[in-house]
Amino acid sequence: MEKPYILHMFTPAKNLSPFDVNMALDAGWDNAVGYTNVEKDDVQALTQDAIFSRSPSGVKRTGIFLGGRDMHMAMDMMEIVQESMVPPFQVSCFADPSGAFTTAAGMVACVEQALKDKHDTDLTGKCVIVMGGTGPVGSTAAVLAAKAGASSVKILGRKKDKSQRVAALCNSEYGADLLGIEGEANDMIDGIVGKADVILACAAAGVQVITEEHIKNAATNLKVAADVNAVPPSGIYGLDVMGACEPIEGSTNAFGIGALAIGNVKYQTQHRLLQEMHDRDDPIFLHFERAFEVAREIVKEK
Numbered sequence: 001m002e003k004p005y006i007l008h009m010f011t012p013a014k015n016l017s018p019f020d021v022n023m024a025l026d027a028g029w030d031n032a033v034g035y036t037n038v039e040k041d042d043v044q045a046l047t048q049d050a051i052f053s054r055s056p057s058g059v060k061r062t063g064i065f066l067g068g069r070d071m072h073m074a075m076d077m078m079e080i081v082q083e084s085m086v087p088p089f090q091v092s093c094f095a096d097p098s099g100a101f102t103t104a105a106g107m108v109a110c111v112e113q114a115l116k117d118k119h120d121t122d123l124t125g126k127c128v129i130v131m132g133g134t135g136p137v138g139s140t141a142a143v144l145a146a147k148a149g150a151s152s153v154k155i156l157g158r159k160k161d162k163s164q165r166v167a168a169l170c171n172s173e174y175g176a177d178l179l180g181i182e183g184e185a186n187d188m189i190d191g192i193v194g195k196a197d198v199i200l201a202c203a204a205a206g207v208q209v210i211t212e213e214h215i216k217n218a219a220t221n222l223k224v225a226a227d228v229n230a231v232p233p234s235g236i237y238g239l240d241v242m243g244a245c246e247p248i249e250g251s252t253n254a255f256g257i258g259a260l261a262i263g264n265v266k267y268q269t270q271h272r273l274l275q276e277m278h279d280r281d282d283p284i285f286l287h288f289e290r291a292f293e294v295a296r297e298i299v300k301e302k
């Protein structure tokens with residue numbers, strides 16, 4: 001009898017995400033087994049327990065998924081998973097905490113495509129502001145935008161010191177301090193919105209962070225605004241949740257991308273990464289960088 005495909009899903013949270021379980025089974029995994037309240041210190045033992053019970057052909061049908069709510073925790077756990085492998089007992093691992101890696105990848109890939117289609121440009125040298133940038137989706141989007149060439153990326157949140165802490169962590173962990181991401185308080189938005197080429201709205205569900213007034217003040221510089229909040233009201237005033245690069249009301253030059261248009265790319269990205277891990281014989285380690293490559297391929301196919 002052929003061994004089943006088993007995905008071991010570790011999360012530091014109290015519950016595993018039913019969304020991720022559905023996604024795993026729909027991508028071809030036979031079983032998705034959850035481990036909750038997992039701490040970093042647990043990861044080595046859990047990983048080695050998962051690999052040593054299967055033959056080398058069995059480990060090819062075994063994978064590890066890392067969930068939770070924290071980008072940095074998921075990346076740290078992935079490093080521990082990698083270090084815990086004992087060849088030839090090696091399995092693939094995919095981190096997507098709170099869906100943030102695939103959501104941010106979908107968002108930034110859609111923004112790049114909109115810049116190309118509507119303004120014949122890309123993220124190089126652009127000024128990007130990330131509302132709700134202290135959360136997992138916003139932090140990941142900020143890192144991806146900076147790595148894609150944006151010259152100024154500002155994470156905004158309700159408290160300046162928190163935004164600065166998160167920005168510093170993103171720079172030191174993923175950019176060797178070269179990314180230059182900055183932290184700012186939401187109440188400074190009036191002073192900076194006019195300089196933004198791109199606005200990414202990544203605040204908590206149901207919170208409008210960009211108002212009608214902000215859109216007016218953004219003037220002609222604003223090129224693309226994207227929102228991942230699917231719960232009314234939209235994170236950006238006047239943005240249609242289904243909008244796939246529509247002109248933004250009240251703006252002269254900007255196009256909007258709504259949460260469901262981004263969600264569609266996010267969904268396909270997560271599906272393909274789960275399939276990639278399932279189908280590959282050699283171990284692979286997938287996080288926001290591979291998610292971004294796949295999301296870019298998906299938006300180009302449209």
Ligand SMILES: NC(=O)c1ccc[n+]([C@@H]2O[C@H](COP(=O)([O-])OP(=O)(O)OC[C@H]3O[C@@H](n4cnc5c(N)ncnc54)[C@H](OP(=O)(O)O)[C@@H]3O)[C@@H](O)[C@H]2O)c1
Pocket residue numbers: 098099100103132133134135136137138156157158159162163202203204205206207209228229230259260262263264266
């Ligand atoms: N479309 C999709 O496929 C998809 C997938 C996953 C998530 N999402 C959505 O993406 C967004 C971001 O997700 P997330 O998990 O990163 O969000 P989150 O952690 O819940 O919130 C992000 C940030 O929003 C800020 N915030 C919280 N309450 C606020 C309020 N009342 N007013 C202003 N700011 C507030 C907080 O920053 P400060 O404390 O620093 O202000 C927080 O760090 C959410 O809207 C979520 O529903 C969409």
